[in-house]
Amino acid sequence: MFKMYQHFLLLLLFVICSTNFAQVTEETDKCVCDCEQSQQRNEVPIPPNHNHPTHGFVYGQPGQPGQPGIPGAPGTNGNHGIPGSSGVPGQKGERGQKGDVFQCQSKDCQNTSNGSSPNSQKGEKGEQGPPGPPVIDFIRPYERANVAFSAGRTKTMTSQDPGSVITYDTLFVNVGHDFDKDTGVFRCRINGTYYFAMHVANFYDVGDNNLYVQLLHNNKHIISVYHHDDSTYRDSVSNSVILQLVRGDQIKLYLEGNRHLYSSSRRFTTFSGYLLFAD
Template sequence: MFDQLLLLISILLLLPVVIPVPPPGGASPTLCRRCCDHLEGSPAPQTGEHTGGQNQMPEVRTYINMTILKGDKGDRGDRGTPGKSGGEGPPGSRGPMGPKGTKGQAGPSGDNCKNQNAAFSVGRRKSLHSVDYYQALVFDTEFVNLGGHFDMFTGKFHCHVPGVYYFNVNIHTWNFKETYLHIMRNDREQAIVYAQPSERSIMQSQSVMLPLELGDEVWVRMYKRERENAVYSDDVDVYITFNGYLITPALE
C-alpha cells in the first residue's frame, strides 16, 4: 500500500503545472477572435478594446521541477592530455652546504719526464794517417757525454732525442800533408773540412746545424785521395775535438 502511494505521488510531481502568467509589461490581454470575423461584416476589434472576459484565454507555461530528475553521480572520465609546459621559473635560493665527503684513493703515478737533453764533447790526443779510402775518425778523450749517446769505440753520435742539433769539429793539419774530412749524417756528407798541403800546420774548424730523427748517426770521416791524408796531435795536448748538442727538441 505504501509503495502504491509513493508511486502516485511521483507521477503527480512529474505532471506539468499550469500557472497563469499575465502578459509582460502589465498590458491588457488581447481579445480572442476568429480569423474570419472581419469577413462577416463585423469590424475587427481595436487594440486595447475589451469585449468581455468570456473569450480571454490564459497563457500557459510549463514548469518542471528538475530537482526530482537528478540521477546518480556518474563515473569519472578519462584523464586528459597534459598541456604545454610553462615558462622557466626564477632560480630558487641556494641550499645549505652538504657534509664533507671522504678522501678518495690516490691515483696511479705518472710517467717519468722524458730526457730532453743531449750533448757531447770528445777529443783525440794521437795523430792519424788514413789507410783506407774512407775511414771513421775515432776519439780517445771524453769531456762530456750526456746519456752515453756518443759511442767512443765507433766515433759516432746516436740520436735519442729528435730535434735540431749543432755540431763542430776542430783539427790540426800536418805539414806537407793534405787534410780532408767530412761531417757525416748516416751515410751522407753534410759539411767538409779541408786544408791543402803546406809547409806550415794550421788549425781548421767546421760547424753545422742538422735536424735529426730518432736513430740518426753523426760522425767524422777521413777521405783519402791520391795524396796522403793526415791530422796532427800529440800525447800531451788535445788538437782534435768533436762537439755536438741539442738546440731544440722536435715537436711531438
C-alpha cells in the same frame, strides 16, 4: 750224581751254541754290509766260503733304505762361460711427454735466482745469438731532453784507402750517453734540432798532406774542412752545422784516404755536439 753230569753237559752245550750263534750273527752282518756296499758300487758280492762254519745259512731279505746322509760341502764355482753374441737392436720407442718444470720447494733454493736446485748441473753453453739492435741507455726523466757530448784525440791518425772514421781517446762530456768515442759515432735518440762542430789540425811535416775531413749524416756528406799543406806550422781548421735529426740517425767525422790528422796531448782535434731543442 747223574743229574749233575746232565746239568754240566747242558751248560757246555749252551756255551758252544752261544759262541757259534755270535759268530754266525757277525758273519751275517758282515755279509749284508758287503752286499749293500757292493750294490752301491755296482759290484758283484763275493760268494761265501764253503769251508766257513756258517756255510749253509740262507740270506735274509734286504732291509729298508737308510736315512739320507748329511749334505756335503758346496763345490767350487765353475769357470765363466763364453760371452754370447749381440742381440738384434730393438725398435725406436715413441717420444715421451714433456715433463713439468721443476720447482724447488726446499729452503736451499731461496738463494738461487731461478728456483732450481743448488745441486743441479750447469748446462752446456748455447750458440751465439744474432746481433741485437743498437744499445740505447736508460735516461732519467729529467735528463730526457738533455743531450750533449764533446770528445778529443791525443794521438795522430793516418787513414787507409778509401778513408776512416775518426775515433777518440778522450771524452770531456757525454750527457745522455748517445756518443761512442771508440767508434766515433753519435746516435740520435731524441728527435730534435742539433748543433755540431769539428776542429782538426794538419800534419805539416808530412810531405804532400792535404787535409780533408767530412761530417756525414747517415753516411751522406753534409759539410767538410780542407787544408792545403803549404806552411811549416800545424794549422787547424773548423766548421759547424745545425741539423734536424730523428731517432736512429748517425753523425760522424770521416778522414779521406791516405791523409794524416795531427793531434797530441794538447788535443788539437775535437768533435762536439748538443741538442738545441727537442721536437
